[in-house]
Each structure stands twice: as structure tokens, then as C-alpha cells.
Amino acid sequence: MFRFTTAPNAELHTAVLHAFGEANERLEIALTFDDVHRELRRHHRPVSDEELTGALAGLRQWGLVDTVQRHATHHTTAADYERENLRHVLTRSGEAAVAATRHALKVMNSTGSLDTATLDAIADRLEELHTAETRTYAALMELEGHLDAFQTGVRLFHGELTRLHDQADRDTVAHLQTFVSDLDTRKHRIREALAKLSPDDLHERALKNAGVRDERQWRQERADRWRTLQAWFDGPRIDRLEEIARTAIVDLLRTLDRISEQRRKPTNTAADFRALAGWFARTSSDDEAHELFNAAFGLWPARHAHLQHADGELIPSAEPWHNTPAVPVSPQLRRTGRQEHIGATGKVRDVEQIRRARREQAQRERHELELAWQQLQTDGPIRISSLQQLDHDTFDRLLDLVGRALGAMPDSTGTRAASTSDGRVHIRLRNARGWAKITTQRGTLSGPDYVIEVQRR
Structure with missing residues (x-):
């Protein structure tokens, strides 16, 4: 059924079958020789009588087209008889072949x-x-x-x-x-x-x-x-x-x-190496491959032309490099392809003054901390409301201790205990009825009153 697709002039055979298919859609079942010519000019290209005759003969041989006669008119010549009396119609196999090729084209384009x-x-x-x-x-x-x-x-x-x-x-x-x-x-x-x-x-x-x-x-x-x-x-x-x-x-x-990641990058190394591999595959000799390698990886002398011998006047500029003494190359240039830039030696900072200032600051902070703990240390349980006047740093220490205690679980008596991070100060806290008010240089804080006991270890 599909031999027309592989035989010589397969394109013409396919076009003739599609011409019959287009005519069948308009309910024109039987086509004369001239009708087929007209369909081909409309949908394919003009063909000669010899080409069309050969195509119809091949389709008849494969059982895709049949020829019937019409005896209603008289013809004066054999040529008129062939062109007007003989009608060409698709067989069932031909209709199936047209449908199959259309389906194949639809699948290919879908x-x-x-x-x-x-x-x-x-x-x-x-x-x-x-x-x-x-x-x-x-x-x-x-x-x-x-x-x-x-x-x-x-x-x-x-x-x-x-x-x-x-x-x-x-x-x-x-x-x-x-x-x-x-x-x-x-x-x-x-x-x-x-x-x-x-x-x-x-x-x-x-x-x-x-x-x-x-x-x-x-x-x-x-x-x-x-x-x-x-x-x-x-x-x-x-x-x-x-x-x-x-x-x-x-x-x-x-x-x-x-x-997206590749587009954000300035270069794509993997793609560059794939392109380079294709260039190497197209080289015709080892010399071309070596030349490409030198150009791709920057091994030409011009790349590091700033390297020179100790006495450059003894060596002509036109002398090939392989005929001249070796030039020392720094490890950084060999490793990264870049020459190190040696600048002026930086000034050595005098850090003695900085160390002295830091020691003084540390001593001052320790003194302030000791003073704050001394102010907060109690001889026994006291109410927070009894602490009427506190400097702001001592007040911050108190809030930190109270916050640590409130975050701890109470024991069977309802007392909460906590310590500072270094373990030097310990606080015990329990609820007390009433309201407390503490005043510092920056304002006044009021809240629930607690009974606290602060001890240093």
C-alpha cells in the first residue's frame, strides 16, 4: 500500500494521491486526466503529461487508483478518448493511503x-x-x-x-x-x-x-x-x-x-570546554592542535612579554624563545597565570597604646561590675520595692537577674533560683503582693513586687 512513498518520483505520487483526496472532500469522486492536472497546479506544481501518465500508471499498478470509462459522449480522436472518457478514482486502498499519509503528517507536526x-x-x-x-x-x-x-x-x-x-x-x-x-x-x-x-x-x-x-x-x-x-x-x-x-x-x-544560573554567570566553563573540544576535533595535524592549545591556554610568549632576561640588550628581540636562556617564572604566575604586584612595605602599627587603652577599659568595666553587685547584694530577703534609687547600670544588672529567675522553674515552695553566666552572683526570687516602683536617672519602672535574695559567691 505504501510503495509509492519509496518508489522513484515519490513526491509526485504523493501529490497525485493528495489531489484525489482534496477532490473527494468536495464530493468529486472521478477525475479526468485534465482534472488531475488542474488539482496538481492548485496544490503542488505543474507537471507534464508524460510525468502524470507515469504517476497514474504506477498508482494503478499498486492498486491505489482505478480507471473507469464513461460512454455517454462521442470522441473523435484517441487522445480525446484518453483525456475525457477515462475517469480515475481512488480505490479503498488508495483512500486508506491518503488517510494514512495525512495522519502521519499530522503526527509529525503535532x-x-x-x-x-x-x-x-x-x-x-x-x-x-x-x-x-x-x-x-x-x-x-x-x-x-x-x-x-x-x-x-x-x-x-x-x-x-x-x-x-x-x-x-x-x-x-x-x-x-x-x-x-x-x-x-x-x-x-x-x-x-x-x-x-x-x-x-x-x-x-x-x-x-x-x-x-x-x-x-x-x-x-x-x-x-x-x-x-x-x-x-x-x-x-x-x-x-x-x-x-x-x-x-x-x-x-x-x-x-x-x-538561569548559567545566564547569571559571566562565563560558562563547561560550554567553553565543549566548544574547545569541537575545535580540537577539527584540527588536521598535531601542529595545529598544539597551536590551538597554546592559543586557548595562553601559552604564547606575548601573554607574559613583560618577563625578560637580566640583560635584555644581549638578546635580539627577534630571537626565538626556544633559542634563548630560560627566564625565571614566579610560582604565582605558574599557578594562576598572573604576576604578583610587589608594592611598598606597609607601616608597622604601634599597638602598645591600643593595648593600654583596652586594659584600662577592662579594669573600669570590672570596677563598675563589682560596684553594681555590691549595691545589689542583700543580707537577706528584701522586696524589690525597697530599692528606691538605683543608677542605670545597676538597674540593668537587676533586670537581668530577675529575668533569669523568672525564666527558671519554681520549687515546691514557689521560689525560683538563677545565677549569672559566670556563676559569681546567685538570686532567689518568690512572689510578693503589691506593686514596686524603681527610679533611675533615665526614668521610672513600675511592676509586680517580688521578694529577692542576692548573694555573691
């Missing part, structure tokens, strides 16, 4: 997708089959058409996953996220509709309006399609598809992040 609208259409048709009586056959055919579209989209999408990773974009990710976002609801809706239907009863109702010749074959085809539908939505296929889609979303997002 892209895979996971369409939620198709799932909704499948669910709608299943629910309609449960209630409809008069249009059962039409709804069943529509259901099978939606199932075919869904399977085709899934198959093409799965085959394009690798290409999608190379051409990842935000729209693709958004499309997949839309598909999986409500997939659980859609698949449960389809499963519930499938569970309500009996395939035998459904096919019996549809057969009343089918008008088929071979009922047994029709029932077998419908049963096979129904099993395919059940395999998709009653079996693990739809769950596997959801898993693939979610995995694809993660992979595509990672790819987009990697692409």
Missing part, C-alpha cells in the same frame, strides 16, 4: 500535551452514556474519539520529555502544573462514571442506532476500546502518568534553575 479538557470531555461522555438513550451510539463514538486524542497526546508528550528538558520554559511547567493540580478529582470522577456503566448493556443500546454490517466484529472492537478505557482509569496507568508529570515538573524546574 506536539504532545496533557490536556485537562480531554479528561473533562471523557467524564462528560461517560455521564451522558449513563442517562442518554437516543444518542448512545453518538456519545460512545465521541468517547472513543476523546480517548484516542488523550492517548495520542500522552504518547507524544512522553516521547518529547527529553526534548522538553533541552527547551524548558515557564509555560511548559505551568501547563504541567495545571494538569496535575486537579487530576485526582478528574480521575475519580471518571472511575465513578465507569463503575455505573455495564459495557454489554451499553453496547446493546448503541447497536440499535449503529447500522453496522458485522455486529460481531463491531462488538469486539467496542469491547477492546472499553478495556483500553478501563486500563487507563481503573488501572495504574493514570497514576503512573501523574507520577511522570510531577517528576517532569521537578526536572524542568531544575533545568530552568540551571539555565
